[in-house]
Amino acid sequence: MGDLVPIMLGMRETYDLAALPRGEYAFPGPLRDRLVAAILNGSKTSTASLEDEYLREGEPLPAVGDMEAVVGSDGRPVCVTRNTEVTVRRIADVSDDHARREGEGYLDAVQWRDGHEQFWTSPDYLAYAGQHPDSINDGTRVVCVTFEVVQRV
Numbered sequence: 001m002g003d004l005v006p007i008m009l010g011m012r013e014t015y016d017l018a019a020l021p022r023g024e025y026a027f028p029g030p031l032r033d034r035l036v037a038a039i040l041n042g043s044k045t046s047t048a049s050l051e052d053e054y055l056r057e058g059e060p061l062p063a064v065g066d067m068e069a070v071v072g073s074d075g076r077p078v079c080v081t082r083n084t085e086v087t088v089r090r091i092a093d094v095s096d097d098h099a100r101r102e103g104e105g106y107l108d109a110v111q112w113r114d115g116h117e118q119f120w121t122s123p124d125y126l127a128y129a130g131q132h133p134d135s136i137n138d139g140t141r142v143v144c145v146t147f148e149v150v151q152r153v
Contacts, residue, residue: 015067015151017077023068027124032073035103039070039149040079044103050120051088051141056129062086062145069153077153085146091116092138101146116142 025035025047038044054061062083069077091113099112106112117136119125 013151015069015080017069017080017153020067020069020080022077023070023081025070026119027128028073028075036070036072036078038103039081040152042149044101045148046098046101046103046144046146048094048098048102048116048142048144051143053129054143061088061143067150079149079153080151081147082150083145083147085144087144088141089144090138091136091140091142094142094144098144098146 024032025039026032035044051061053059064083064086066083066086067080070079070081072078094109094112096108099106099109102112104112104115106115120136
């Protein structure tokens, strides 16, 4: 989204929300509501997804500088985020720091992995994915993204 030019209103940047991809965390409902609240209060500054999701959908991996309009359970934008770091790593190599920055209360990468494996094998995820992901093991590749909120809506 490098060609998206911010509009200056006073000293505050604003972005064309319609021009940005939607950032959807989990599925609409209580989990999404908690994740969006954590983004807005600054406790969630990172996220992770299976690399396989991008490959299956034929979507490019996120990149540093990419922006998105994060939406709540009602589908309306709540903020704009910009990626500040993107790495693809084995699930076994996700750091404790990344786990804590996900803002879900994980104390370390072991708790993070357990929580994410439960999500990625849940009925909701399997219905979304249309298939069961390959077995999740130490070599499973995840896309870890660190981001910052650049605009509240």
